Amino acid sequence: MFSKYGDHKYFKKYIKKRYGNIRWLTLAKREEKIKQIVFDHSKLEIKRMLRAAQNSIDEDNNHQPFFLVPFTIITSMVTLISSVWINYTNNTVNNISQVSLKLFEKKIEKEIEPSDINEIIESLSMYGPYQGNIKVLLWIFNIVLVGFFIYFFIRAWNSSYRYNVKALMEDCLDVYDEVKTKQILEIK
Known part of the structure; x- marks a missing residue:
């Protein structure tokens, strides 16, 4: 049996359960859905569904800034972390430069083997930390x-459904009197 309007807490779920999908309908199917809704509901119920759709859209738009705050915080944290890592890497490179300068000074003074210097410099290479930071x-x-x-x-999908429901209810109100008149004439 079909679900009833008064049994549901959320009108969007009621419409989806009772009338199926209302997105991507052809014009003929949309007109059919409009007639079904007008036949099944009073003008007052359609106005209430329209008002609920508008309230849902307004509520969604009012909460939008609050949903963007976490992304702002995350991007700020990424900037902060990257700044700290870059600072760490720069300090490490400076320290390695100082160590290598001291090694060169010692080489000049004591004649250290060039292969020993190359090994020490390669062991202090910053390629790994740079690559790790970038990853x-x-x-x-x-x-x-x-x-x-x-x-x-997800927000765009839900928002488009709200606008589809609102447009459908507005269309129902626009043709309500005409459809009801035809329904009465068909009964006679």
């Missing part, structure tokens, strides 16, 4: 980017 930053950036796009598409 971590890329992972964090990718996670934030993927999270943002998932969030964006």
Whole structure:
């Protein structure tokens, strides 16, 4: 049996359960859905559903800044972490430079073998830390980017459904009297 209007808490779920999908309908199917809704509901119920759809859209738009705050915080943290890592890397490179200068001074003074100096410098190479820092930053950036796009598409999907319901209810109100008149004439 069909679900009843008064039995549901959320009108969007009621419409989806009772009338099926209302997205991507052809014009003929949309007109059919409009007639079904008008036949099944009073003008007052349709106005209430329209008002509920508008309230849902307004509420969603009012909460939008609060949902963007976590992404702002995350991007700020990525900037902060990358600054700290870059500072750490620069300090390490400076320390290595100072060590290598001291080694060269000692080489001049004591004649250290060039192969020993090359081994020491290669052991102090910063290629690994640079590569590690870049990988971590890329992972964090990718996670934030993927999270943002998932969030964006879910919000866009839900928002488009709200607007579809609102447009459908407005169309129902526009043709309500005409459809009801035809229904009465068909009964006679």
